[in-house]
Amino acid sequence: MSRRTAWKLCSQAGILSSAQRRRRGKGKKAGPPAFDDHVQRVFRADAPNRLWLTDITEHWTSEGKLYCCAIKDVFSNRIVGYSISDRMTAKLAVDAVGNAVARRAEVAGCILHADRGSQFRSRAMARELRRHDMVGSMGRVGAAGDNAAMESFWSLLQTNVLNQQRWATRQELRLAIVVWIERKYHRQRAQDTLGGLTPIEFEAKLAEPHTLAA
Secondary structure, three states: OOHHHHHHHHHHHOOOOOOOOOOOOOOOOOOOOOOOOOOOOOOOOOOOOOEEEEEEEEEEEOOEEEEEEEEEEOOOOEEEEEEEEOOOOHHHHHHHHHHHHHHHOOOOOOEEEEOOOHHHHOHHHHHHHHHOOOEEEEOOOOOHHHHHHHHHHHHHHHHHHHOOOOOOOHHHHHHHHHHHHHHHHHHOOOEHHHOOEOHHHHHHHHHHHHHHHO
């Protein structure tokens, strides 16, 4: 029947619709503005805590999805902070920043580069960056190459952990991610870009001259 006929019959029977069309463009607040791109695909830093990259990945378990937000220091490729949760919210990203700041301490002026996901555009994230005197940075919409150095880390995690088996519980996968990052990636996996050293070894070598001077 036509929509008009359906309306007439419902009107006569006293039937009301419980669903209404969503009004577009009315009463909807614009999202917070994205940060400028301060990186321009130049993924290099001459010292720790100058440029951090961040992103979120997800993976299924039998209990549902698990989300991980990680932060990588471009200088040593070390994962300086991360947060893991069953919900992909702004808190996931903010907690990762808090975890990184607690580990690294001296972060004023550090650039945090991300994609334009809502978690990174949130007001909570902007407040967190201001609180630590950090600088937000974002690539273009839909341009994966603007954060390619972070995507390479997710590829390693995918190959070495996520796709290794079917994960029964979120806790099981969470533990596997943490162990791989802290033990395998940081301490055992040598990287060509670091001169054949692991991230931990590379940062330790940097600290040697200061130790000898002291």
